[in-house]
Amino acid sequence: MHxxxxxxTTFVKLQPDTTARETMELFLQNRQDIGCVMEHEHLLGIVTKYSLYRLLLKSTSMDVTIQPAIKTNVISLQENISVYRARDILLEKGVGHAVVLNNNKNVVGVLATSDLIYGLVAGTNHLMTRLQSLVDNLQESVISVDTELNITAINASAQKLFQLEDTEILGKPSGNWFPTLYDDLSNAVLHSKRTEVKKISLHSTIVIASIIPIQEWGKINGAMAVLKDITELEKVANELESTKRIEKVLDSALAVAYDGVIITDQDGNITKANHGFMELYGIASFSQIEHQPLQNIAPEIQQQQNKNKKDILEAEIIQINQYKAIVSQTPIVQNDKTIGSIYKIIYQHLHLWKDLFNQIDKLEREISYYRGELNKNNDPFTPLISNNGKIEQLKADATAVAPSLSNLLINGESGTGKELLANGIHLVSNRKGAFIKINCAAVPENLIESELFGYADGAFTGAKKGGRPGKFEQADKGTLFLDEIGDMSLPMQAKLLRAVQEKEIERIGDTQTRKMDVRILAASNKNIGKLVQEGVFREDLYYRINVIQLEIPPLRDRLDDIPLLTNHFMKKMQTKLDKPSINDISSEAVEKLRNYHWPGNVRQMENVMERAFLYAQTNRIEASHILIDAKDPSSTEHSGINEANEHGSVKTNRKKRMEETDKVTILDALKQAGGNRTIAAKKLGISRSTLYQKLKKYEIKEKLEFFL
Ligand SMILES: Nc1ncnc2c1ncn2[C@@H]1O[C@H](COP(=O)(O)OP(=O)(O)OP(=O)(O)O)[C@@H](O)[C@H]1O
Known part of the structure; x- marks a missing residue:
């Protein structure tokens, strides 16, 4: 207030010649104790009630001019100063009035002590209102008491905090309502003792209390408690405390963990790492990696974005420095959101995990075996293991001719992989039908016809009801693989020729002719050309099946394949014989395999490897386990294209049998041809000169005459 x-502003204006009477009348009229003596709006001085009294005491008349009563040392105040400043000036000068001037030093009013008191009281009231509102709006709760410790005030915040109405408790003993404040309040009232900051529990609330004595005119007349509610803070602090405790426990747990543990935030930055991890990566102090992306510190560890947030992602085996380690990742999920990951790295004492690893190794081997098997479907020639140039060329030739419909003859010693090659050709050819195999040497002569062409219902005693389709029918729209075709008898060859030429067959005992779309792949471990010359193989059939000829070289001519085949059979036997622990072979053993001439080719080598697996007691195949048995049928039977290579009674017997059948067939043909050798040769599909050679060989002449 100014x-x-x-x-x-309606002050008494006087001139120097105004009389004492007039002045008194003006004072009474205006209820003023002071008048300003002006001359042309210029202040000459003032006349106060007292200076007027003094003048009148000295004079005899009331009509004297006020001149002698004029006080020229006027106390003046600027109109814009505060009431407090004015109070100070008046007190200092010891006067009860002051003239108020504006900036132009013109008189604008008179200030009396009563005006000042009014202003001060108004100011104080105003201040009180502000203070009250301040106290009420304080976040802190305030309670005051008198010297009797009865409650004199409680602010809005305290009422709200303690859910009390001021009317309820004003004037009541504070001890009843706030017993825990009692001691401090009485100390403040009785001993003027201040309590600075103290944690007190009041009802169900926890507060920080400050207790302050209240002084009035230098005397204590009460006390005030300022309380700050810290219940929520206390809860947070407790939570913080327990979080800290948990963190400490976590740190200790991580510290004693044997292996590596690392925790990242949602951005993949490191927030924690234990000693095991730092040791694994040679990190001296955690501060070096804190908040760094895990990717930069441990690039080997794959960080997966979780498909399913709650899942532990499956463990991976990776190499970290010189350690083989198992790493697993677990997401940290909060409110359905991934907020980080924990990585566990097991790399110590992995020998304890050996069994598990063995199991994993075995599974991996099996997977790779089956994957290999699957791949075979992708590259039909994959099962024919080789890195030999000739075999590579052979595969390329086979791929080139496979799509054609031409019949094909595969030559090669027994066990060289003719069937594998034939199967590959069938797969490349993309023929819709099946790959059907018949081993012409293995099926007894009397059964081979029904095997090839099938039979009709009731064709012979014991025939299956409804008949049965033969291999030809089964291979319709597919491929018929005639293995060891060189061992087929001449009469059978004649029947086969018809089927191959006409592309039609009749089931035995059936009159119905069936059209067949069959691609013929024939194989032989004998030189068929030579068999033709010898008259045991029909020349016309030979030309029919030998449209294209492929030759698989024997294993002894491609010993460079031995290491690859060794590897292949190691894996195959591990799975086949369930011996995954045998995973090594000595170089001496491989050398032994390389130094053998393998008359039974790859089949024989496979048998030898299987035996080695059965003999090996450790995880390694030694040279002593490579036992090559000369009596192994795979090393003798069908052992070469040359007859000279054939040994053993089995072969000799078969040869004898074949020759006998051959003789019977020739005699049969001659009988049907009425002894005409040219017609008979034609029937047999051989040249006249071949027939003569055979007649000579089998000494048929006499018998022929006998028949005729
Ligand atoms: N290159 C090769 N890679 C892998 N295994 C092979 C290979 N060659 C042959 N084998 C294996 O050897 C065995 C004989 O193969 P396959 O039956 O194909 O030979 P073949 O020449 O048809 O024999 P046969 O003339 O006696 O019928 C099979 O177990 C086959 O899997």
């Missing part, structure tokens, strides 16, 4: 607002 002086200008308080001062009386």
């Amino acid at each position: 002086v200008g607002e308080l001062s009386a």
Whole structure:
């Protein structure tokens, strides 16, 4: 509040010649104790009630001019100063009035002590209101008491905090309502003792209390408690405390963990790592990696974006420095959101995990075996293991001719992989039908016809009801693989020729002719050309099946394949014989395999490897386990294209049998041809000269005459 607002603007204006009477009348009229003596709006001085009294005491008349009563040392105040400043000036000068001037030093009013008191009281009231509102709006709760410790005030915040109405408790003993404050309040009232900051529990609330004595005119007349509710803070602090405790426990747990543990935030930055991890990566102090992306510190560890947030991602085996380690990742999920990951790295004492690893190794081997098997479907020639140039060329030739419909003859010693090659050709050819195999040497002569062409219902005693389709029918729209075709008898060859030429067959005992779309792949471990010359193989059939000829070289001519085949059979036997622990072979053993001439080719080698697996007691195949048995049928039977290579009674017997059948067939043909050798040769599909050679060989002449 300013002086200008308080001062009386209708003040008494006097001139130097105004009389004492007039002045008194003006004072009474205006209820003023002071008048300003002006001359042309210029202040000459003032006349106060007292200076007037003094003048009148000295004079005899009331009509004297006020001149002698004029006080020229006027106390003046600027209209814009505060009421407090005005109070100080008046007190300092010891006067009860002051003239109020504006900026032009013109008199604008007179300020009396009563005006000042009014202003001060108004100011104090205003201040009180502000203070009250301040106290009420304080976040802190305030309670005050008198010297009797009865409650004199409680602010809005305290009422709200303790759910009390001021009317309820004003004037009541504070001890009843706030017993825990009692001691401190009485100390403040009785001993003027201040309590600075103290944690007190009041009802169900926890507060920080400050207790302050209240002084009035230098005397204690009460006390005030300022309380800050810290219940929520206390809860947070407790949570913080327990979080800290948990963190400590976590740190200790991580510290004693044997292996590596690392925790990242949602961005993949490291937030924690234990000693095991730092040791694994040679990190001296955690501060070096804190908040760094895990990717930069441990690039080997794959960080997976979780498909399913709650899942532990499956463990991976990776190499970290010189350690083989198992790493697993677990997401940290909060409110359905992934907020980080924990990585566990097991790399110590992995020998304890050996069994598990063995199991994993075995599974991996099996997977790779089956994957290999699957791949075979992708590259039909994959099962024919080789890195030999000739075999590579052979595969390329086979791929080139496979799509054609031409019949094909595969030559090669027994066990060289003719069937594998034939199967590959069938797969490349993309023929819709099946790959059907018949081993012409293995099926007894009397059964081979029904095997090839099938039979009709009731064709012979014991025939299956409804008949049965033969291999030809089964291979319709596919491929018929005639293995060891060189061992087929001449009469059978004649029947086969018809089927191959006409592309039609009749089931035995059936009159119905069936059209067949069959691609013929024939194989032989004998030189068929030579068999033709010898008259045991029909020349016309030979030309029919030998449209294209492929030759698989024997294993002894491609010993460079031995290491690859060794590897292949190691894996195959591990799975086949369930011996995954045998995973090594000594170089001496491989050398032994390389130094053998393998008359039984790859089949024989496979048998030898299987035996080695059965003999090996450790995880390694030694040279002593490579036992090559000369009596192994795979090393003798069908052992070469040359007859000279054939040994053993089995072969000799078969040869004898074949020759006998051959003789019977020739005699049969001659009988049907009425002894005409040219017609008979034609029937047999051989040249006349071949027939003569055979007649000579089998000494048929006499018998022929006998028949005729
Ligand atoms: N290159 C090779 N890679 C892998 N295994 C092979 C290979 N060659 C042959 N084998 C294996 O050897 C065995 C004989 O193969 P396959 O039956 O194909 O030979 P073949 O020449 O048809 O024999 P046969 O003339 O006696 O019928 C099979 O177990 C086959 O899997």
